[in-house]
Each structure stands twice: as structure tokens, then as C-alpha cells.
Amino acid sequence: MKNLHKSMLGLAVLVAILFQFSCNPDEGPRIRPFDLTVMIGFPDDYSATEAAGAKVTIKELASGSVQEQTASADGRVDFTQLVPGAYELSANLQLTAEQAEEIVGISVPLNLNYLDNNLMLTAEVAEQGPLEIQLSGSASGGLIIKQLYYSGSKTPEGSNYFFDQFYEIYNNSDEAIALDGLLISNVYGPSGLINPNTAPSPFADDQDNVYISTAWRFPGSGEENILQPYTGVLIAQQGINHQEENANPSSPVNLSNADFELFVTGSTRDIDAPNVPNMVMVYHPFNATFSLVPVFGPGTILWKTEDFGALEQVSIPDTSPEFPRVVKVPKNLVIDAVEALRSETDGAFKRIPVSLDAGFSFVSNTYTGESIIRKSVVLDGHKVYQDSNNSSEDFILLDQPELP
Known part of the structure; x- marks a missing residue:
């Protein structure tokens, strides 16, 4: 009705x-x-x-x-x-x-x-x-998602390369913050009108919850990973030097010094970089091979819960009973959220509640090597990033990622 x-x-x-x-x-x-x-x-x-x-x-x-x-x-x-x-x-x-x-x-x-x-x-x-x-x-929390590099890059031969994606989390406050136990997740739903039949997320009307398709947790029991004021951590899809010959010499990033990586447990094709600690894979049912996010634009949340198992898992409409479910996250558990869509004209495909992110950002195209990063100012010698809960206003486009 x-x-x-x-x-x-x-x-x-x-x-x-x-x-x-x-x-x-x-x-x-x-x-x-x-x-x-x-x-x-x-x-x-x-x-x-x-x-x-x-x-x-x-x-x-x-x-x-x-x-x-x-x-x-x-x-x-x-x-x-x-x-x-x-x-x-x-x-x-x-x-x-x-x-x-x-x-x-x-x-x-x-x-x-x-x-x-x-x-x-x-x-x-x-x-x-x-x-x-x-x-x-x-x-307005102290921790923010400062930068997202999701577009991927082109190889010298013109092929698509997406293994060099990363998130950057930043402590935007003057107090140290423990990362242990925090989660980062992809929000379920398409990033825009990818093809003529693409429809927005069936959960978009629910403005009280976020529906996630992945969940990765920072390791540690409470005081092991402390993020100092005005510093960040980089989470790589694969913590390797992507500019090497056997990866993609045209990639804009070397992620061998990343702080963490998203290694898919049980995968026979993902790369587990030995010198980069793994995030804990809590929920990852949609892709058993890699931890890539949508190159057209991910919805991303940083959040925390004391009991992940108690959260409701919801069936996606018009899918079979065996199809993976999404996890329903109450918006009050979210610390920060960033919406990235395919283009300026795809606002109808917003997945994140407006109270968490009133707008969205975007790059010029897929596999361009571009990233999005928050606007910043220098206050008392510290770089502080804009966080008005509106990605349309808070983010700018970089021709290539800015590594910390």
C-alpha cells in the first residue's frame, strides 16, 4: 500500500x-x-x-x-x-x-x-x-573517515586494477582514542544507475538503521591500538607495494607500510602481506575471494557494538533463502559515515541515513586513481578535517591519493 x-x-x-x-x-x-x-x-x-x-x-x-x-x-x-x-x-x-x-x-x-x-x-x-x-x-565524534581510495587504477596494458584500495581513519580530536574493537563496514546497495535496471537499495527508506554487507574489526582487547591526536591509520585492501612489476606499475600507491589490511580468511587468491597486521574479519559473506569495495562508490561506516551476534540479519528482498543476508545496524552505533556514489546525478541511490550523512561524494570515473578526502584547516599547528555530516560539503577530489 x-x-x-x-x-x-x-x-x-x-x-x-x-x-x-x-x-x-x-x-x-x-x-x-x-x-x-x-x-x-x-x-x-x-x-x-x-x-x-x-x-x-x-x-x-x-x-x-x-x-x-x-x-x-x-x-x-x-x-x-x-x-x-x-x-x-x-x-x-x-x-x-x-x-x-x-x-x-x-x-x-x-x-x-x-x-x-x-x-x-x-x-x-x-x-x-x-x-x-x-x-x-x-x-560529532573524534574519529572520522578521512580519506577513501576506492576508484582503482589502470595497468600499463589498460586493464582494471582494484587491489590498491584503502581507507584512512583519523583522530580529529586533541585526545588519544583506542581503536580496539571498532568496526568498519560497507553499506549494502548499488552506487547509482550502473545499468538501466539498477534500483536503489530496498532498505533506503529506513532512516533509523544502516544495512551492512561486511564488517571488519580492529584487533586488540582495549588498549593495544591507540591513535594519538591528529594522526591517522591506513587500512589497505592488500598491504603490498602495488607499484611493483608483478602488481600494477601504474598504481598511485605503495601500501606496504599500511597499518592494517583486509585479508579474507580462507581465500586462496587474496594476498596476506606478512608485515601488515590483519583486521579481524567479522562478517564477509558476499565475496570469499577479496575485500574490494564498489569502484563506483562505497557507503562506509565506522561503528562499534558490544555484541555483533545480537544484531538482526535481514534477507534482501526477492532473493533466495540461501542468499547472504545483510546486518541491520542501529544508527546510534555509528561513529562516522561517508556516502560515495557513482556520479553527481545518482543522489536517489543514497544508502546511508541523512542524519549520518546528508549528502554524498564521487570521483570522475572508475579506475582513475582518484580518491576523496575531507577538507582541512590548520588550527594551533594541527590539521583538522571538516566533519559536518554532509559528504557533499566535506569532501574534495584528489587526482591521486594522499598517503600519510
């Missing part, structure tokens, strides 16, 4: 859009502009209601035209001279630890977000009254 309701609503909006145009052949088509009021609210469990100061952006998808406004004291934003069509509506509000303490009761900075990347608007919709939206968000 939910999908039928969405289909009927979409049809009704389409009909309304068609009626926005004049049918007088002497006058030609005429668009009737309209204004739209948006009311921005906090989550239900916050003591405050109106999200004053939120930055709100509306983008017409057809033309790319953008309007940006700041919510007034009553959480109101007014957009003018809109035309019927599809829009992307986003909002962001960053709370300091002091502000969060006052309205939430926890003294940590919070990033609050909202995103609707396919909002159909007409004059009739706007005339029904203000559009009410509600922010959601998560705490």
Missing part, C-alpha cells in the same frame, strides 16, 4: 504540474511562479521546537538554480518565484556543545541535517500551507 500511495501521489503532482501551463495556442506555454514557506523543526525529543539559524537550500533539479536562506527565530524560511517541478531541499544546523547541552542534555557538538532529493512542487502544493520538515542528527 505504501508504494501504491507514493505512485498515486506522484501522478497527482504530475497532473498538477501540467495544469500550471497555459493551453492557449496564441499565448504559448506559460509557467505560473509561486512562493513556498518551509518550517524547520528539531527532532521530537529536543526541548526546543523551532530550529532557528538552520541553513536551508532549495535547488531546482531541471535548471540547477539554487536559493539559500537562514531560518528565522520561529524556524521559518520563505522561498520565492519557484516554478513547478522536482527539487532538492536540504537543511543543516550545527550546534555547539553548550547549545546541545541546553536543548538535548548532552554536552557534545551536534550536526543536524535534512535532505529530500526528489521533492515535487507546484503552486497547489505550496498553497496547502507551510512545508514542515524536521532535522535529525548525530554527535
Whole structure:
């Protein structure tokens, strides 16, 4: 019934859009502009209601035209001279630890977000009254996913090479943090319109959970792997020098000095580099050979749980009972999340809840040797990376990866 309701609503909006145009052949088509009021609210469990100061952006998808406004004291934003069509509506509000303490009761900075990347608007919709939206968000943690190199590279012969992928985790705070027991995972779902029949993740509507297809854990019992302030660790798919002749001389990276690698236990084809410690393979049912992530763009989360086995394993719709399941991770277990999709036009394929990552990043193409990395500033002599829980704003593209 939910999908039928969405289909009927979409049809009704389409009909309304068609009626926005004049049918007088002497006058030609005429668009009737309209204004739209948006009311921005906090989550239900916050003591405050109106999200004053939120930055709100509306983008017409057809033309790319953008309007940006700041919510007034009553959480109101007014957009003018809109035309019927599809829009992307986003909002962001960053709370300091002091502000969060006052309205939430926890003294940590919070990033609050909202995103609707396919909002159909007409004059009739706007005339029904203000559009009410509600922010959601998560705490700003000290650990972040700083850099992702997933695109892979081309060999001198023009073949595709994907064994040189890596993650970089960074301590963005002024306190040492133990990595022991933390997990890093791929989020299930396609990265975009890979072929005409590709459909978004069937779990995308669940904004309270993340559905993962892998889980790798940092080794250690609690105090063995300490990440000092403003330093990072590199996790390689294979911890070797990928620029050697028997690998890919055209690869942009030598990962023989990686801190950890993702060796697939039981694989007869994966390489277990003897000088690079292995991450613990907790869950890896979809590929028994290698630990590669999607070269079109991975969804990635850094998270922690005290009992992985207690998490629900969910069947993927329209698959056989024997097909591997995904693991349902409540979003409150997530420390950091990064969404990377195939291209700028693939926003409908977002897999990560908006409260964890309101946007997405991308590279120019597969096997380009490009990586994505967070924007940074130098504060008191330390490099600090931007983390607004919006990968569209936080990340930039590098022509080749930056090794620590």
C-alpha cells in the first residue's frame, strides 16, 4: 500500500504540474511562479521546537538554480518565484556543545541535517500551507573517515586494477582514542544507475538503521591500538607495494607500510602481506575471494557494538533463502559515515541515513586513481578535517591519493 500511495501521489503532482501551463495556442506555454514557506523543526525529543539559524537550500533539479536562506527565530524560511517541478531541499544546523547541552542534555557538538532529493512542487502544493520538515542528527565524534581510495587504477596494458584500495581513519580530536574493537563496514546497495535496471537499495527508506554487507574489526582487547591526536591509520585492501612489476606499475600507491589490511580468511587468491597486521574479519559473506569495495562508490561506516551476534540479519528482498543476508545496524552505533556514489546525478541511490550523512561524494570515473578526502584547516599547528555530516560539503577530489 505504501508504494501504491507514493505512485498515486506522484501522478497527482504530475497532473498538477501540467495544469500550471497555459493551453492557449496564441499565448504559448506559460509557467505560473509561486512562493513556498518551509518550517524547520528539531527532532521530537529536543526541548526546543523551532530550529532557528538552520541553513536551508532549495535547488531546482531541471535548471540547477539554487536559493539559500537562514531560518528565522520561529524556524521559518520563505522561498520565492519557484516554478513547478522536482527539487532538492536540504537543511543543516550545527550546534555547539553548550547549545546541545541546553536543548538535548548532552554536552557534545551536534550536526543536524535534512535532505529530500526528489521533492515535487507546484503552486497547489505550496498553497496547502507551510512545508514542515524536521532535522535529525548525530554527535560529532573524534574519529572520522578521512580519506577513501576506492576508484582503482589502470595497468600499463589498460586493464582494471582494484587491489590498491584503502581507507584512512583519523583522530580529529586533541585526545588519544583506542581503536580496539571498532568496526568498519560497507553499506549494502548499488552506487547509482550502473545499468538501466539498477534500483536503489530496498532498505533506503529506513532512516533509523544502516544495512551492512561486511564488517571488519580492529584487533586488540582495549588498549593495544591507540591513535594519538591528529594522526591517522591506513587500512589497505592488500598491504603490498602495488607499484611493483608483478602488481600494477601504474598504481598511485605503495601500501606496504599500511597499518592494517583486509585479508579474507580462507581465500586462496587474496594476498596476506606478512608485515601488515590483519583486521579481524567479522562478517564477509558476499565475496570469499577479496575485500574490494564498489569502484563506483562505497557507503562506509565506522561503528562499534558490544555484541555483533545480537544484531538482526535481514534477507534482501526477492532473493533466495540461501542468499547472504545483510546486518541491520542501529544508527546510534555509528561513529562516522561517508556516502560515495557513482556520479553527481545518482543522489536517489543514497544508502546511508541523512542524519549520518546528508549528502554524498564521487570521483570522475572508475579506475582513475582518484580518491576523496575531507577538507582541512590548520588550527594551533594541527590539521583538522571538516566533519559536518554532509559528504557533499566535506569532501574534495584528489587526482591521486594522499598517503600519510
